[in-house]
Amino acid sequence: MKMKIGLEVHVQLTRAGTKLFCGCDSDYRVYATNENVCPVCLGLPGALPVPSKKAVILALAAAMIFNCRIPDAIVFTRKHYFYPDLPKNYQITQYEKAGGAPVCLGGEFEYLDPDTWEWRKVRIRRLNLEEDPGRSVYPEGSIVTSRHVLVDYNRSGVPLLEIVTEPDIPSPRAARAFVEYLLLSLEYIGAVNPRLEGAFRVDANISLEGGERVEIKNIGSTYEVEKALLYEYKRQKLLLENGGQVKRETRHWDAVRRVTKPLRHKEEEEEYLYMPDPDLPPVLTRPLISEAKERLVTLPRHVFEWMTSKGVSREVAWSIVQVQHAAQLYKEALTSGTDPRLLARFIGVDYKGALKDLQKDVHDPGNWPEPAVFRKLVEYVQTGAYPLEAITGIVIPKLAVNPQVNLESILPEKASNVEEVIRIVIKENRKAVNDYLSGRRKALDYLVGQVIRKVGKKAIDPRTVRELLIKILTGERERRERNS
Amino acid sequence: MTTIYQQLQTGDYDPVEAFEKAWERITRHEKTVNAFITIDDYNKLRVKAEEASKRIRSGEPRLLEGVLVAVKDNISTSWLPTTAGSRMLSCYQPPYNAYVVERLLEAGAIIVGKTNMDEFAMGSTGEFSAFGPTRNPWDLERVPGGSSSGSGAALAYRAVDLALGSDTGGSIRLPGAYTATVGLKPTYGAVSRRGLIPYANSLEQIGPMARSVIDTALLYKVISGYDPLDATSIKGPGIELERLQPADPSKLKICVIKEVLEASQKQVVAAFTRVIEKLEANGADVNYVSLKSQRYVLPTYYIIAMAEAASNLARYDGGIYNCGSLKMPTWEEQNIRVRSMLFGREVKRRIAMGVFVLSEGYRDEYYVLATRVRRMVRDEVLGLTRDCIIASPTSPVQPPRLGERISDPLSLYALDLATVTANLAGVPALQLPIATTSEGPVGIQLMARPWGEEDLFNTGLLIEEITGLRGVYAL
Ligand SMILES: [Zn+2]
Numbered sequence: 001m002k003m004k005i006g007l008e009v010h011v012q013l014t015r016a017g018t019k020l021f022c023g024c025d026s027d028y029r030v031y032a033t034n035e036n037v038c039p040v041c042l043g044l045p046g047a048l049p050v051p052s053k054k055a056v057i058l059a060l061a062a063a064m065i066f067n068c069r070i071p072d073a074i075v076f077t078r079k080h081y082f083y084p085d086l087p088k089n090y091q092i093t094q095y096e097k098a099g100g101a102p103v104c105l106g107g108e109f110e111y112l113d114p115d116t117w118e119w120r121k122v123r124i125r126r127l128n129l130e131e132d133p134g135r136s137v138y139p140e141g142s143i144v145t146s147r148h149v150l151v152d153y154n155r156s157g158v159p160l161l162e163i164v165t166e167p168d169i170p171s172p173r174a175a176r177a178f179v180e181y182l183l184l185s186l187e188y189i190g191a192v193n194p195r196l197e198g199a200f201r202v203d204a205n206i207s208l209e210g211g212e213r214v215e216i217k218n219i220g221s222t223y224e225v226e227k228a229l230l231y232e233y234k235r236q237k238l239l240l241e242n243g244g245q246v247k248r249e250t251r252h253w254d255a256v257r258r259v260t261k262p263l264r265h266k267e268e269e270e271e272y273l274y275m276p277d278p279d280l281p282p283v284l285t286r287p288l289i290s291e292a293k294e295r296l297v298t299l300p301r302h303v304f305e306w307m308t309s310k311g312v313s314r315e316v317a318w319s320i321v322q323v324q325h326a327a328q329l330y331k332e333a334l335t336s337g338t339d340p341r342l343l344a345r346f347i348g349v350d351y352k353g354a355l356k357d358l359q360k361d362v363h364d365p366g367n368w369p370e371p372a373v374f375r376k377l378v379e380y381v382q383t384g385a386y387p388l389e390a391i392t393g394i395v396i397p398k399l400a401v402n403p404q405v406n407l408e409s410i411l412p413e414k415a416s417n418v419e420e421v422i423r424i425v426i427k428e429n430r431k432a433v434n435d436y437l438s439g440r441r442k443a444l445d446y447l448v449g450q451v452i453r454k455v456g457k458k459a460i461d462p463r464t465v466r467e468l469l470i471k472i473l474t475g476e477r478e479r480r481e482r483n484s
Numbered sequence: 485m486t487t488i489y490q491q492l493q494t495g496d497y498d499p500v501e502a503f504e505k506a507w508e509r510i511t512r513h514e515k516t517v518n519a520f521i522t523i524d525d526y527n528k529l530r531v532k533a534e535e536a537s538k539r540i541r542s543g544e545p546r547l548l549e550g551v552l553v554a555v556k557d558n559i560s561t562s563w564l565p566t567t568a569g570s571r572m573l574s575c576y577q578p579p580y581n582a583y584v585v586e587r588l589l590e591a592g593a594i595i596v597g598k599t600n601m602d603e604f605a606m607g608s609t610g611e612f613s614a615f616g617p618t619r620n621p622w623d624l625e626r627v628p629g630g631s632s633s634g635s636g637a638a639l640a641y642r643a644v645d646l647a648l649g650s651d652t653g654g655s656i657r658l659p660g661a662y663t664a665t666v667g668l669k670p671t672y673g674a675v676s677r678r679g680l681i682p683y684a685n686s687l688e689q690i691g692p693m694a695r696s697v698i699d700t701a702l703l704y705k706v707i708s709g710y711d712p713l714d715a716t717s718i719k720g721p722g723i724e725l726e727r728l729q730p731a732d733p734s735k736l737k738i739c740v741i742k743e744v745l746e747a748s749q750k751q752v753v754a755a756f757t758r759v760i761e762k763l764e765a766n767g768a769d770v771n772y773v774s775l776k777s778q779r780y781v782l783p784t785y786y787i788i789a790m791a792e793a794a795s796n797l798a799r800y801d802g803g804i805y806n807c808g809s810l811k812m813p814t815w816e817e818q819n820i821r822v823r824s825m826l827f828g829r830e831v832k833r834r835i836a837m838g839v840f841v842l843s844e845g846y847r848d849e850y851y852v853l854a855t856r857v858r859r860m861v862r863d864e865v866l867g868l869t870r871d872c873i874i875a876s877p878t879s880p881v882q883p884p885r886l887g888e889r890i891s892d893p894l895s896l897y898a899l900d901l902a903t904v905t906a907n908l909a910g911v912p913a914l915q916l917p918i919a920t921t922s923e924g925p926v927g928i929q930l931m932a933r934p935w936g937e938e939d940l941f942n943t944g945l946l947i948e949e950i951t952g953l954r955g956v957y958a959l
Contacts, residue, residue: 039580044578045560045566045681045796045799046559046677047679048713048714049715080798082819084803087799099855273842275795280715
């Protein structure tokens with residue numbers, strides 16, 4: 001059954017440095033309760049909002065990703081609703097129907113669907129820059145039943161991008177791919193660290209042919225986006241196939257039970273009393289455009305396409321692009337003599353895989369070595385100084401344990417030395433050699449063992465030894481055949 | 485009558501003596517006048533006065549060294565409660581100082597206390613204070629004008645030398661007119677609003693009040709200036725006190741608004757005309773002009789002010805502002821209870837009307853229309869003030885008696901007939917006394933182009949010379 005999915009993604013500008021209208025920290029997670037606050041973000045009477053230049057620049061950069069026509073000025077509006085975690089009981093946002101001017105109206109965005117390697121297009125309806133509310137806890141139930149409400153205002157005023165799409169997304173899986181690629185793009189422009197807890201929230205709406213639109217509120221991860229939509233798709237499909245009706249409603253995703261549930265209270269027609277914020281003159285965008293543009297120099301798509309153009313496979317390229325620091329490393333490590341595919345493999349497959357095996361954070365730059373290290377590794381293989389297996393099997397796993405280690409100290413015995421040892425072993429073990437050459441494959445294991453024993457405690461990959469042995473013994477057999 | 489400015493210049497100002505005399509008057513009259521909501525502790529103030537005297541003796545006085553200043557109670561002070569005249573904020577003491585308060589402290593001023601006012605600055609008579617009405621020192625049965633009622637009254641009975649008010653639609657100038665004091669509503673953006681508890685942000689400014697034009701200019705110099713933490717603050721030209729001098733009447737062009745004159749009481753018109761005729765006799769070019777948008781200014785002003793008020797006052801939800809006294813079963817009930825109990829009638833009236841004009845379906849015909857008419861008013865005023873000082877009576881009437889207008893909102897709002905125009909247009913306006921009669925004082929209002937404060941002060945100095953009403957006081 002065909003479906004239409006639209007998304008509303010709220011992304012915190014965790015890297016804006018400050019909150020949207022005051023000097024408090026944009027990343028509130030490290031603070032004790034109500035420690036990251038000031039008169040402005042507490043909404044104290046007389047405290048005045050002053051727009052953060054950085055947040056506006058980041059929002060403009062996002063608008064440029066969406067190919068929006070940038071308005072000459074951004075005009076903030078007040079949206080009123082009473083809620084315990086909203087200190088002024090209004091939120092400063094933009095609303096064009098009440099004299100406001102959002103950062104973007106009518107754009108488009110292409111995201112990569114890694115299932116098909118297609119770039120899919122989604123129309124962007126709007127992009128708003130607004131303040132995040134605080135966080136409230138109801139110790140005895142809900143807002144209607146609890147005798148108390150505890151509020152932490154550390155989050156209050158954190159800059160939030162609200163991105164609303166048209167219903168252009170064809171499947172729950174594509175919805176997940178969209179959100180992932182969107183977050184990646186916003187990470188690349190330096191706006192957000194999407195892995196921080198609560199850095200983004202998604203509302204999704206989905207309608208099937210013959211049914212009404214259902215909205216699912218407050219989904220907290222990209223994985224849940226797919227799960228919630230899939231659940232909702234199946235629920236609606238079943239309903240429609242059995243002659244039922246899908247009514248227009250708002251549901252909420254219960255991540256624990258993995259079901260969507262209707263919101264208990266019927267939402268009334270909301271009255272937000274929108275008005276332009278008289279404390280905030282229009283923010284002129286023209287003087288900020290060039291600074292916003294600078295942030296678009298490297299987007300995931302640029303890196304991805306540049307890498308695949310160098311012959312790197314899409315899988316490996318995508319693996320690297322997904323980790324911004326890895327992409328950066330790749331760009332810095334690649335010089336004219338470096339094999340782009342080998343480098344990509346080392347970074348995107350072997351090293352990233354080694355970090356994952358060690359359960360280390362692939363996004364932490366501290367877990368990665370300098371670009372020169374990767375360049376060296378590629379060079380070793382290209383010049384034949386070390387066999388590929390020695391690098392992938394020994395060096396990279398060791399490097400992943402300690403990326404700052406001196407490379408020389410973890411390199412295995414050079415291949416040439418090993419070859420000498422092998423020749424000695426061949427001379428000393430004629431019987432085993434003859435056995436092998438006459439077809440007794442097990443003799444090879446014995447020879448490998450002998451070589452490793454001779455090399456001693458120094459690290460060497462048995463596979464490398466085996467390959468070298470085969471190479472040398474094959475030469476030996478060919479010589480014998482020629483002689484006879 | 486020497487001004488504070490002169491005394492400071494000549495070194496005749498003795499902070500300890502000035503404070504002791506003022507404190508004596510406060511002790512004698514404050515109970516009846518009720519100009520203050522909070523007065524700081526005598527001993528603390530006395531120490532500050534002594535320190536100021538020392539500083540003067542050591543030859544390092546600052547611009548307002550030891551000068552006694554009253555601050556309207558909607559301007560945040562970190563060491564004194566700031567109530568905005570409301571029960572809602574009766575327990576509120578801000579954790580920070582308003583920009584203007586910081587400037588006052590830097591200049592060496594002594595802040596004596598926080599003055600009474602109409603609740604959240606919503607009122608024109610001073611009667612809507614949750615802390616009781618202020619009485620007019622010139623006639624205790626009359627109102628002192630509002631909403632900066634306490635600041636006007638405190639100046640009139642010489643409890644202080646200077647005072648800060650705030651002016652959203654005439655709240656500095658009406659008390660000025662009714663208490664025979666001088667007050668300036670500055671150009672929008674000239675004085676930071678940071679720390680001013682908002683009523684209608686796009687209209688209001690904090691402004692100086694005093695008993696003479698030069699003292700008003702002195703206080704304006706201290707409090708004006710660019711504040712990067714107020715997004716509506718503007719870098720202005722500033723003011724040089726040494727350059728101020730009575731305007732040359734032969735170079736003065738005055739435009740009198742016919743519509744305001746026509747709507748004014750006989751006695752007011754008479755006093756006003758006497759001054760205008762003297763100016764004309766001295767060579768001023770006097771024109772009687774029509775302000776075509778005059779008939780729209782009151783509805784336009786009130787729609788915009790109430791819309792912004794409804795929005796600004798949404799934050800008072802009983803979460804942190806209710807002294808912890810009211811505890812209802814749920815947050816929603818608490819909210820409703822606190823707002824119905826702790827806001828006064830007039831505040832609730834204006835919130836209700838503000839919500840109405842912003843509501844879906846009505847916003848366009850009220851709020852949006854009002855913002856459009858506002859631009860029309862502004863354009864007309866900017867056109868007129870390009871080469872003209874606009875003059876009119878400040879209030880169409882003399883100070884009403886207590887209780888006279890309180891129950892009829894329309895007649896109450898009509899007091900602002902002449903004053904709201906400057907707020908809608910963002911231009912500066914100066915009030916100064918032109919007569920004191922048995923029915924109370926009468927004031928003149930002068931409006932100039934944006935940043936025309938210097939022209940206003942110079943014209944004010946000239947009128948002071950004509951009327952002789954410099955430094956007058958009651959009681
Ligand atoms: Zn803050």
